[in-house]
Amino acid sequence: MEQSKQNIVILTGAGISKESGLATFRDEDGIWSKVRIEDVATPEAFRRDPEKVQGFYNARRRPLLSGNIKPNGAHDALARLEKEWPDKAGGQVTIVTQNIDNLHETAGSENLIHMHGEILKARCGACGAVSPCQDNLGNGESCADCGEVNRLRPHVVWFGEMPLEMDRIYGLLEDCALFISIGTSGNVYPAAGFVQHARGQGAAHTIELNLEPSEGATFFAEARYGPATDLIPAYVDELLSHGIT
Ligand code: BV8
Numbered sequence: 001m002e003q004s005k006q007n008i009v010i011l012t013g014a015g016i017s018k019e020s021g022l023a024t025f026r027d028e029d030g031i032w033s034k035v036r037i038e039d040v041a042t043p044e045a046f047r048r049d050p051e052k053v054q055g056f057y058n059a060r061r062r063p064l065l066s067g068n069i070k071p072n073g074a075h076d077a078l079a080r081l082e083k084e085w086p087d088k089a090g091g092q093v094t095i096v097t098q099n100i101d102n103l104h105e106t107a108g109s110e111n112l113i114h115m116h117g118e119i120l121k122a123r124c125g126a127c128g129a130v131s132p133c134q135d136n137l138g139n140g141e142s143c144a145d146c147g148e149v150n151r152l153r154p155h156v157v158w159f160g161e162m163p164l165e166m167d168r169i170y171g172l173l174e175d176c177a178l179f180i181s182i183g184t185s186g187n188v189y190p191a192a193g194f195v196q197h198a199r200g201q202g203a204a205h206t207i208e209l210n211l212e213p214s215e216g217a218t219f220f221a222e223a224r225y226g227p228a229t230d231l232i233p234a235y236v237d238e239l240l241s242h243g244i245t
Contacts, residue, residue, distance in 0.1 A: 006091030006244065009176040010078060011194055013098045015183020015211060016228045019072045020103055021063070026185050042159050054138030057154040061119050064101055065134060074182070074228035075107035077236040082109055084240055094172050098184060098191050100156050115163040115191065121155035124148060130155050163190060173198045178244045179206045180235075183228050186214035195219045205244055209235060 014024035025031045039045050040056040063069050071079075082093040094111040095104055100119040104112050122133035129145035133154070142149045157163050173179065179198035186192040196219055198204040207222040208214060209231045217223060224231055238245075 006085075006089035006178075007172070007176045008081070008085065008091060008093045008178045008180065008239075008244075009172050009194075009198065010093065010095045010180045010182060011098070011184060011191060012078075012095060012104070012182045013184025013191070015185075016074050016232075017072075017099055017101055017103055018183070019074070019227060019229050021069050022101055022103075024183075024185075026187060037159055043161060046153060046158070051138060054136070054154075057119060057156070058136040058138070060100075061133070061136070061154075064120060069101070069103070071103040071107035072229050074232035075103050075109070077233040078104065078182075079108035081236045081239065082111055088240055089243055091177065096169055096172070096191075096194070098188065100154075113165050113169060115157070115165060115169060117154070117156035117164060119154055119156060122152040123155040125151040125153055166190065169194070170197060173204075176204050178239075179204050181206075181208045181210070181214070181216075181220070182232065183210060184214060186216035192216055207235075 014022065018024050023029065023031050035056060040053050046053045078095060085091060085093045092111060094113065095109050096113045096115055097104055098116050100114065100117055102118065102120050120133055121130050122137055123130050124143040124146060126148040127143060127146035129143060131144055137152050137154065140150055141152055143151055173194055176198060179195060181195060184191065192215065195206050195216055199206055199219065206220045208217060208220040209224050209228065211227060212225055213223065
């Protein structure tokens, strides 16, 4: 695919939401230090103990519903870049997030792909319908589309399940001039392989903006380390003033 001159693809992970008060996964006090992936984030776990899995996601959904968790300066800066970049450089900005929170959309981002799903949506195990989820799941609720009872699961991608919109994502990676990775440890595939895909397909510049070097740090042409709320607004200002350098 002909590489468009100035399209930007931004991959985000749990680190961009940390300063909004949401836990990451693999930091010291991270989610996977408290509970095992095999017990709460696989289809087998859901079959084995649906109550435990529903409880895990109900506990993570509640803070987002409380209204106390808000986008931070990094989310806001990315929403600004999406709005101002087309006039500046004639290209599009798309965020591909691994996060299941709603902070990017709350900050105003619209070109947004939730490749690992969304915790504020539920999916029916009987008919596949996806619907908004503003409450706990696992209390005998029925599907608004097919009426089946107790078949709703969180609309998130578990380990061993195929992430969402992969074809669209690979097309965007092949057609971008800049790939930015923010707040991700580079442990989880296929997201962790995106930087190589972007580099392999053309002359995309690649940059990692993270608190510390990720597992994939060596794949990036450039890297800056620090908290997202420091790095991202400054980097967006640079892009809007000087373009991709
Ligand atoms: C797939 C949603 C194939 C739910 C998540 C066996 C069978 C099948 C696949 C596999 C297998 N074995 C391995 C695999 C591949 C597997 C994988 O990669 N496993 C890893 C653990 C080795 N991948 C999968 O299973 C994927 N599917 O491969 O399907 C397939 C093929 C055909 C047919 C069917 C299937 C699916 C993976 C998706 C799993 N779901 N989440 C939920 O959220 O509960 S993954 C989970 O990890 C989250 O989405 C999270 O976002 C993601 C990645 O983590 P990070 O976002 O990077 O978070 P982390 O804590 O790790 O890092 C945070 C970073 O931020 C750190 O670097 C930190 O320094 C930084 N940071 C902290 N504070 C700040 C900061 N940065 C800036 N500022 C700060 N203030």
